[in-house]
Amino acid sequence: MTRFIIRRLGEALIVLAVMSFVVYGLINLMPGDPLDLMIASNPGWTAADITKLRAIYGLDQPMVVRYWHWLTAALQGDFGYSRVFTLPVTRVMGPALLQTTKLMGLAFLCTLLVSLGFGIAASLKPGSRLDRLINFIAFAGISLPVFWLALLLIFVFAVWLGWLPASGMGTIGGGGGFFDSLKYLVLPVITLSLSQIGNLTRFTRASMIETMRMDYIRTARAKGAGPARVVWRHALRNALIPVVTVLALNFGSLFSGALITETMFGQRGMGKMIYDAVLGNDFNLALIGLLFASLLTLVATILADIAYAVLDPRISLS
Amino acid sequence: MTDLAIHDPVAASEPLPQAARSVWSLRWRRLRANRVAMGGLVLLIILMIFSFSAPLVGWALGVDPNHTDLLARFDGASAEHWLGTDDAGRDVMLRLMVGGRISLLVGFTGALSSALVGTVIGLVAGYYRGRIDSVLMRVTDGVIALPLLPLLIVFAAIDLKKLGFSDAFMRSGDANFYRIVVIITLVQWTTVARLVRAATLSLLSREYVLAAQAQGASARHILLTHILPNAVSPIIVATTLAVGQIILFESVLSFLGLGILPPTPSWGNMLNNAQELVTAAPVLAFYPGALIFATVIAVNFFGDGLQNAFDPRSGTE
Amino acid sequence: MSVVALSTAAPPPILELDKLEISFPLEGGRILRAVAGVDLTLARGETLALVGESGCGKTTLGRAVVGLYPPTAGSIRFHGQSGGTTARRAIQMIFQDPYGSLNPRLPIGEVIAEPLKIHRIGSRAERRERARELIQQVGLPVDALNRYPHQFSGGQRQRIAIARALAPEPEIIVADEPLSALDVSIQSQILNLMAALKESRGLAYLFISHDLAAVHHIADRVAVMYLGRIVELGRRDALFARPSHPYTQALIQAIPRIGQGKRRRGRAIAGDVPSPLAPPPGCAFHPRCPKAQEICRVERPVLASPAGRPDHAAACHFAD
Numbered sequence: 001m002t003r004f005i006i007r008r009l010g011e012a013l014i015v016l017a018v019m020s021f022v023v024y025g026l027i028n029l030m031p032g033d034p035l036d037l038m039i040a041s042n043p044g045w046t047a048a049d050i051t052k053l054r055a056i057y058g059l060d061q062p063m064v065v066r067y068w069h070w071l072t073a074a075l076q077g078d079f080g081y082s083r084v085f086t087l088p089v090t091r092v093m094g095p096a097l098l099q100t101t102k103l104m105g106l107a108f109l110c111t112l113l114v115s116l117g118f119g120i121a122a123s124l125k126p127g128s129r130l131d132r133l134i135n136f137i138a139f140a141g142i143s144l145p146v147f148w149l150a151l152l153l154i155f156v157f158a159v160w161l162g163w164l165p166a167s168g169m170g171t172i173g174g175g176g177g178f179f180d181s182l183k184y185l186v187l188p189v190i191t192l193s194l195s196q197i198g199n200l201t202r203f204t205r206a207s208m209i210e211t212m213r214m215d216y217i218r219t220a221r222a223k224g225a226g227p228a229r230v231v232w233r234h235a236l237r238n239a240l241i242p243v244v245t246v247l248a249l250n251f252g253s254l255f256s257g258a259l260i261t262e263t264m265f266g267q268r269g270m271g272k273m274i275y276d277a278v279l280g281n282d283f284n285l286a287l288i289g290l291l292f293a294s295l296l297t298l299v300a301t302i303l304a305d306i307a308y309a310v311l312d313p314r315i316s317l318s
Numbered sequence: 319m320t321d322l323a324i325h326d327p328v329a330a331s332e333p334l335p336q337a338a339r340s341v342w343s344l345r346w347r348r349l350r351a352n353r354v355a356m357g358g359l360v361l362l363i364i365l366m367i368f369s370f371s372a373p374l375v376g377w378a379l380g381v382d383p384n385h386t387d388l389l390a391r392f393d394g395a396s397a398e399h400w401l402g403t404d405d406a407g408r409d410v411m412l413r414l415m416v417g418g419r420i421s422l423l424v425g426f427t428g429a430l431s432s433a434l435v436g437t438v439i440g441l442v443a444g445y446y447r448g449r450i451d452s453v454l455m456r457v458t459d460g461v462i463a464l465p466l467l468p469l470l471i472v473f474a475a476i477d478l479k480k481l482g483f484s485d486a487f488m489r490s491g492d493a494n495f496y497r498i499v500v501i502i503t504l505v506q507w508t509t510v511a512r513l514v515r516a517a518t519l520s521l522l523s524r525e526y527v528l529a530a531q532a533q534g535a536s537a538r539h540i541l542l543t544h545i546l547p548n549a550v551s552p553i554i555v556a557t558t559l560a561v562g563q564i565i566l567f568e569s570v571l572s573f574l575g576l577g578i579l580p581p582t583p584s585w586g587n588m589l590n591n592a593q594e595l596v597t598a599a600p601v602l603a604f605y606p607g608a609l610i611f612a613t614v615i616a617v618n619f620f621g622d623g624l625q626n627a628f629d630p631r632s633g634t635e
Numbered sequence: 636m637s638v639v640a641l642s643t644a645a646p647p648p649i650l651e652l653d654k655l656e657i658s659f660p661l662e663g664g665r666i667l668r669a670v671a672g673v674d675l676t677l678a679r680g681e682t683l684a685l686v687g688e689s690g691c692g693k694t695t696l697g698r699a700v701v702g703l704y705p706p707t708a709g710s711i712r713f714h715g716q717s718g719g720t721t722a723r724r725a726i727q728m729i730f731q732d733p734y735g736s737l738n739p740r741l742p743i744g745e746v747i748a749e750p751l752k753i754h755r756i757g758s759r760a761e762r763r764e765r766a767r768e769l770i771q772q773v774g775l776p777v778d779a780l781n782r783y784p785h786q787f788s789g790g791q792r793q794r795i796a797i798a799r800a801l802a803p804e805p806e807i808i809v810a811d812e813p814l815s816a817l818d819v820s821i822q823s824q825i826l827n828l829m830a831a832l833k834e835s836r837g838l839a840y841l842f843i844s845h846d847l848a849a850v851h852h853i854a855d856r857v858a859v860m861y862l863g864r865i866v867e868l869g870r871r872d873a874l875f876a877r878p879s880h881p882y883t884q885a886l887i888q889a890i891p892r893i894g895q896g897k898r899r900r901g902r903a904i905a906g907d908v909p910s911p912l913a914p915p916p917g918c919a920f921h922p923r924c925p926k927a928q929e930i931c932r933v934e935r936p937v938l939a940s941p942a943g944r945p946d947h948a949a950a951c952h953f954a955d
């Protein structure tokens with residue numbers, strides 16, 4: 001098992017390394033360059049000054065060399081400076097990561113509970129009215145644009161009913177305390193959660209139906225086990241296996257949803273950070289942000305593989 | 319060498335069966351029976367008619383979707399403007415129609431191009447196996463494992479001038495459209511690639527493929543005559559479902575200001591517009607999103623129906 | 636070279652397998668020797684049957700002859716040459732599964748003409764004409780050309796497969812279990828068709844089968860394979876009447892015969908076929924052989940003519 005983990009981590013590192021090169025190249029294609037702000041605020045500089053400045057910052061060297069400099073610095077923990085936030089990148093990422101974790105974690109839990117409930121309920125009687133209703137809801141869920149959902153919720157709950165705040169992370173001026181910040185999280189969490197429910201419900205349902213169809217369930221039933229017992233002990237455990245993998249594999253989509261949600265609700269999480277960085281031509285922050293998001297997604301994939309292997313003894317790790 | 323016809327002991331004793339229904343008509347019948355899928359198809363056709371008849375309707379009503387009239391902002395429904403006007407006095411309905419046209423075009427074009435790229439990659443990986451397959455699959459898995467939206471955002475923010483595209487090209491409306499289609503293709507090809515690779519691997523062991531290989535048939539012949547036609551069903555299903563996915567991507571990007579840029583309307587950027595106006599004119603936020611929702615759900619229902627028609631064992635029913 | 640010579644006036648063989656080995660590398664570094672050293676010849680117009688149980692390597696041998704597997708060692712020579720496009724065209728194959736051997740997407744006319752298309756023989760119109768001829772020669776009506784495989788029965792599909800194999804005017808047809816997937820009543824029809832075609836076109840067959848009754852009907856010579864090697868080779872009548880190798884003897888005893896009584900049953904073969912990954916040392920058959928002695932465990936017997944039977948060969952220390 002450890003060999004498997006090490007191998008997967010190794011592969012992930014390679015992917016990450018390749019990605020870092022590709023993303024570095026992409027980021028460099030963003031408009032402007034790290035010096036343009038400085039140039040703009042110093043109109044007195046001549047072309048010669050600018051060339052000298054470029055040389056000092058190493059901006060006149062070929063991309064591969066600059067990438068190497070960046071890589072060596074990054075591996076030593078120096079991630080550079082964010083010009084949008086005028087702080088070192090690490091100072092920006094820490095709190096952003098925390099905020100996103102809160103958002104994604106809570107949304108993840110809600111999605112899990114609701115989807116499992118819906119999925120299992122639908123699978124108990126395939127083809128029934130309940131099943132078709134849940135199926136429809138699930139389809140609606142996967143077809144819904146997240147940002148539209150957010151707009152609708154904002155309109156209903158913030159503008160029309162006035163129950164919840166439309167955006168932000170806490171009452172301005174601070175001093176709101178824990179419950180106050182919770183209030184600001186309600187709409188974002190609901191939005192993000194709703195956007196993921198459709199997919200997971202469908203998957204849970206399909207997985208449960210598949211499992212229930214299998215012969216050993218019929219055997220258990222034939223042996224006289226009551227339906228509840230059958231569901232709980234046999235079917236659930238085995239149906240959860242693919243569900244777990246889907247959850248982890250959907251991490252990327254959850255993160256993308258979080259990006260939209262944070263942007264719409266003004267939550268200063270990693271998603272919004274990346275968005276602001278890209279729009280603000282903040283090379284360092286965008287680069288690190290994107291790589292970090294990719295790293296998280298890769299780790300989630302590995303965890304999914306491990307969980308899958310642990311839960312289903314039939315799968316070998318070789 | 320003309321030969322003597324072989325007689326009696328050899329003629330087939332069984333009669334030739336009546337021309338049975340072809341595989342495709344069987345599938346069509348299964349699809350027709352699926353009311354939800356048919357509903358999706360009908361809805362999709364309605365939306366397509368709605369969107370693509372924009373020039374006609376505009377001409378008939380004498381309305382230009384780009385014509386701003388600051389004296390007629392936020393008007394309600396009227397005989398001239400069936401759905402009222404927006405914050406710049408432009409006709410809402412016509413903008414919705416034109417926006418729909420763009421979004422649908424991006425959806426279809428993007429789905430087709432990502433299917434094309436995915437098919438080629440899947441065929442190559444599945445047919446040649448070995449090192450090529452290994453590398454291609456690593457790349458595919460790598461792309462799948464990434465959070466797509468952040469990646470799309472970075473792609474969308476690229477300054478094409480740095481890549482050598484001219485200024486004039488950049489300013490044309492078309493450049494915008496192609497840019498979106500290209501970046502969406504860059505992330506969307508993976509589903510089809512995986513499907514095609516799996517199909518190719520499985521089909522390569524079929525005996526009719528072996529028969530052709532024993533003749534020394536070229537890769538091109540085998541891929542085009544034997545593999546591709548038999549792999550078509552999953553490609554069709556995946557491509558149909560991709561349309562919905564792509565429309566969602568495009569609308570998010572446009573909403574974030576990175577996709578279709580104003581003044582060209584797209585459902586996504588109309589929602590961006592509407593964001594600030596949630597208090598003043600919430601209806602403006604409702605229509606574009608509702609249309610996106612309707613289109614995507616129609617595509618999903620239809621695509622799901624296709625999947626069931628092609629392979630009834632893939633039980634969602 | 637060839638162990639069994641036909642009569643001295645016979646023309647040279649058109650197909651020669653010389654110390655042929657076909658091995659496949661497996662996961663974990665192991666090697667599967669499907670064909671472990673085979674010498675065979677095939678003369679013009681001759682039907683050589685290749686019999687044996689599952690896993691003996693006969694299918695692999697057949698596929699190698701057709702060009703699907705390159706020899707790991709040894710050679711396959713057609714008219715004295717290895718490889719080359721003539722062999723691809725002149726050696727054709729009929730497969731076991733009539734349901735898997737035709738592309739469901741192609742109409743029959745294109746199925747039959749495909750080899751011509753691949754070898755670029757004839758124009759489109761000529762190919763269509765040829766398909767028309769062929770479909771009739773295998774006993775099916777012309778309007779079958781526009782239909783699709785799923786509209787035909789197993790036996791009819793096998794006819795179509797035969798027509799396809801005949802298209803490039805081959806000299807040799809390798810038939811890999813062509814009857815096994817068919818109903819018994821249809822089997823004889825197909826067998827008769829194959830026999831008639833052989834007569835009229837001077838075709839040579841490499842007829843691979845585990846069905847000895849069918850082999851008896853169509854073969855000129857018979858080769859018996861066990862775990863990748865030929866263990867007996869001889870003319871059909873001689874082999875059936877006086878099998879020399881214990882394995883052949885047991886196979887022939889096992890042929891069901893109506894009205895036979897228990898007397899003729901003979902000894903059944905003990906045990907199962909060993910895995911080709913770990914063949915027994917010495918003579919591969921010795922663990923199951925009623926005649927096995929010490930020497931059989933130690934020394935692998937080579938294919939040689941038993942005493943007094945110059946036209947026959949068996950790989951056994953105690954051949955009859």
